[in-house]
Ligand SMILES: O=C(O)CCC(=O)C(=O)O
């Protein structure tokens with residue numbers, strides 16, 4: 001096969017996200033746009049309330065990155081990271097497999113097909129490099145910084161990745177701090193910072209993703225199967241459509257996975273990429289800390305719709321996750337129901353009742369996802 005010399009991550013050439021898809025039902029998610037600049041200002045309470053409502057209802061929103069330094073770092077940094085990703089994904093299969101995930105690993109190269117998208121073991125079509133914050137930033141908790149090797153294309157870009165990780169992490173923490181403050185958690189800044197200390201070992205990482213161009217207009221062809229993110233908050237940059245969110249929040253999402261139990265109660269909505277915006281979604285840990293008040297929106301990735309689907313799809317994700325040893329226990333706050341007040345919901349569900357550390361939770365969920373269980 002001829003080696004491609006041209007770049008394939010070329011956002012300036014991508015066609016517009018379509019508004020209709022003739023012959024297909026094409027529902028598009030309607031998400032709030034929240035300004036990062038305003039979230040950084042303590043007196044912008046209206047924006048803070050909009051944030052809280054978006055996270056209680058959908059668990060997904062657009063974060064407008066304009067007008068502030070952190071936003072610009074994420075905007076420009078994500079472009080750079082995607083360019084680094086392209087170089088890394090263009091390495092030979094043999095080279096990439098040197099960095100492949102081993103059983104129980106969270107970081108490294110995830111080859112195409114490792115994850116099963118359904119009970120029939122249909123393989124996924126996306127490849128990832130998952131790059132640990134602790135390794136790249138050599139955090140004090142990371143004693144053996146060389147334990148997870150990455151290709152030279154990634155290692156040589158460590159300064160770009162480190163700046164991106166620092167900035168995305170602090171944006172995630174700002175969002176969490178505001179949310180838990182408005183849920184009445186006393187000292188929410190400290191409550192959040194101590195559970196997500198940048199310098200401590202955690203599952204925090206940058207994930208570079210490449211999904212192939214669409215093969216067939218009609219097939220759903222799953223690049224990444226339905227899931228909720230395992231951590232607290234996710235900062236997602238993508239340039240082509242293909243991300244879909246489930247129309248109902250996480251509480252009803254669980255039912256959809258069980259045949260006959262309300263599968264008809266929702267549908268997949270396309271999330272349109274928005275210029276100058278990141279897409280933010282909450283993960284399971286935010287749901288656990290808030291006892292289900294905050295939603296971890298369920299989502300999946302398919303090839304981009306229409307003409308956009310002619311391009312391979314890149315995305316750059318930063319996952320803010322609680323520190324490994326943090327117990328995923330409900331925080332106390334006036335806006336958070338205490339566990340005993342939750343009634344019967346979740347009763348008998350081992351994951352709901354048991355207190356687990358973030359590390360245990362993430363490993364367990366990652367394993368389930370790879371094996372096609374949701
Ligand atoms: O590629 C995307 O747009 C989303 C990726 C995603 O959901 C994930 O990696 O958890």
Ligand SMILES: [Fe+2]
Nearest residue numbers: 227228229299
């Ligand atoms: Fe995700």
